[in-house]
Amino acid sequence: GIQVEQSPPDLILQEGANSTLRCNFSDSVNNLQWFHQNPWGQLINLFYIPSGTKQNGRLSATTVATERYSLLYISSSQTTDSGVYFCAVKPGYALNFGKGTSLLVTP
Amino acid sequence: DSGVTQTPKHLITATGQRVTLRCSPRSGDLSVYWYQQSLDQGLQFLIQYYNGEERAKGNILERFSAQQFPDLHSELNLSSLELGDSALYFCASSARNTEAFFGQGTRLTVV
Numbered sequence: 318g319i320q321v322e323q324s325p326p327d328l329i330l331q332e333g334a335n336s337t338l339r340c341n342f343s344d345s346v347n348n349l350q351w352f353h354q355n356p357w358g359q360l361i362n363l364f365y366i367p368s369g370t371k372q373n374g375r376l377s378a379t380t381v382a383t384e385r386y387s388l389l390y391i392s393s394s395q396t397t398d399s400g401v402y403f404c405a406v407k408p409g410y411a412l413n414f415g416k417g418t419s420l421l422v423t424p
Numbered sequence: 425d426s427g428v429t430q431t432p433k434h435l436i437t438a439t440g441q442r443v444t445l446r447c448s449p450r451s452g453d454l455s456v457y458w459y460q461q462s463l464d465q466g467l468q469f470l471i472q473y474y475n476g477e478e479r480a481k482g483n484i485l486e487r488f489s490a491q492q493f494p495d496l497h498s499e500l501n502l503s504s505l506e507l508g509d510s511a512l513y514f515c516a517s518s519a520r521n522t523e524a525f526f527g528q529g530t531r532l533t534v535v
Contacts, residue, residue, distance in 0.1 A: 350523060358512055358529055362426070365523035403467065410480035411457055412516075412524055414467040 319344045319408045323415035330394050330422050338389040338418045340404030348407035349380050351389050354417070355400045363389070363402075394422045427451065430515050430527035438535055442503040445530045449496055449517030455479070456498040457524065458490055462511040473498055505534045 320343040330336055340349075351363040364371050364378040366387065371378055375394075380387040391398055399422050405412040427450035437443055449456050458470040460483075469482035473492035484490075487505075492498040502509060510533050518524040 347521065348523075352526075358531070360514065360526040360529075362523065362525060405467075407521075411469045411472050411482060413469065414459075416466050 319346070319406060319413050321404060321406055321413055321415035323402075323404055323418050325418060326416065327419045328421070330420065332395060332422055332424055334394050334422075335390070335392045336394060336420070338391070338402055338404075338420075340387040340389070340406075340415055342385050342387075342404075342406045344385070344408050346382070346406040346408050348412070349382075349387055350405050350407075350412065351378055351387070352403045352405065353398075353400050354403060360403070391420075394420075396422045396424055398422050426525040426527065428515060428517050428525050428527035430513075430530050432530060433528065434531050434533075436533045436535060437505060439505055439507060441505050441534075442501065443505065443532065445500040445502070445513055445515075445532075447498045447500070447515030447517075447527060449498070449515075450525055453517035453519050453525075454496065455518045455520070455524075456492055456496070457516040457518075458484075458498070458500050459514040459516065459526075460511045461514060461529075462508075467514075470500070502532070507534050510534045 322341045353361045368382045401417040405414045429448040454475040470484040472480040512529045516524045516526045
């Protein structure tokens with residue numbers, strides 16, 4: 318099956334810092350989503366981005382489908398950004414998740 | 425609020441027992457997916473239903489089964505429960521091949 322690799326696995330930032338999270342996938346996909354899992358376990362949709370670039374406030378994402386990677390940018394990070402960020406791709410019927418990047422933003 | 429409703433939020437049960445988890449998809453979404461999240465396995469796809477029919481199977485154990493009803497809600501049945509089945513179970517829904525939205529999950533603890 319398709320492989321989804323996320324890097325880095327762990328990240329600690331001070332409030333106000335910027336970061337880039339990466340997602341590499343091993344095969345063509347027709348859907349790519351980024352999620353934030355908060356400390357309460359909720360999976361919150363960040364972006365639906367099979368290709369191109371999107372921005373939502375301090376977050377933006379870029380997917381280069383032909384090169385099989387996606388990037389999530391977090392600018393001016395806040396403590397509420399802490400949690401796990403998942404990339405998920407859909408080569409067929411269902412989303413396949415990476416192992417996530419665990420982000421801790423300290424005051 | 426994603427619009428996907430899962431019940432119950434928490435469930436504690438004993439080994440060997442059977443439980444049923446329920447999911448109501450977003451209005452208009454025909455696809456329902458079930459996922460299991462455990463510490464060692466991450467988020468694993470279990471099964472997908474589309475408009476009442478099974479569409480795809482992932483890493484679902486034979487002790488687990490699911491169905492989608494005519495009103496599009498879905499149930500995941502877990503039987504002969506083992507300690508290792510303790511996990512967070514998510515339901516997600518989507519319209520045809522578009523963005524998926526996840527419910528808040530059911531946290532299952534098997535003791």
